[in-house]
Amino acid sequence: MAELRWNPMLKDWVMVASNRQDRPQMPKDWCPFCPGSGKVPDTYDVQEYDNDFPALSKEPSIPDSVGSEFYRTKEAYGKCEVILYSPEHTKTLSELPLPHVRKLVDLWCERFIELSKDSKVKYIFEFENRGAEVGVTMPHPHGQIYAYSEMPLKIKTELDSCREYYEENNECLICKMNKEEIEFKKRIVMENEDFLAYLPF
Known part of the structure; x- marks a missing residue:
């Protein structure tokens, strides 16, 4: 059985997949x-x-019939x-x-x-x-x-943060983070003409 269960503390849907424990070796x-x-x-x-x-x-x-009106499933x-x-x-x-x-x-x-x-x-x-x-x-x-x-909640939060930052600063949040890392240099793992990879601050 695989289903989504609502986490009321995080306000996020969690994937529960008991069927995956039956995967064979x-x-x-x-x-x-x-x-x-x-x-x-x-x-x-x-x-x-x-x-x-x-x-x-x-x-x-x-x-599964394990949910309730409070603990929702779908x-x-x-x-x-x-x-x-x-x-x-x-x-x-x-x-x-x-x-x-x-x-x-x-x-x-x-x-x-x-x-x-x-x-x-x-x-x-x-x-x-x-x-x-x-x-x-x-x-x-x-x-x-x-x-x-x-x-996922983490992705939604990141997108909301990008939108809010742009509305407040008229600037792209990801671009600002990239600029900070390029200036600091020490957290950059790899950089080329297409990609910039760095350790999060």
Whole structure:
């Protein structure tokens, strides 16, 4: 069962997905994400794969009868996709050649655009978990895309802050933060003509 539960203290919806505890541990000598498994094409560069144990679904189940008028629940509508970086079982993202990474970025963009067409989807999150310590059951290098029916509180707060800062200062908040970091220099991890990555103040 997967559902959304209302947190009255944070005023946010929390995803509860008890169905994901039933995910199997894969045999050491077989991987569903490798060509020849029967689960993915025999040849691919990058590949979208619908999650077998999704926390969000286009046809969500009815929530468990554990809620109340105070502790509200609702269906966990959305979509969970797995993005396979490569057919090579041990090659991580940082080890892929640049033209291959470009194919991966193009797939992320393609899936983002497609998932955005659903009017019920309010936020799309692309991410990677790695290692058994965080619950990853598949060692084959991959990331995920979650399409949420509710915008997470942290994201909503950040957008509200950007709007308020602009209204008060007639200046973009992100641009101001970037300017501060460029002037300070010491928190910058990487900078090029397209990106600026830094540790938060």
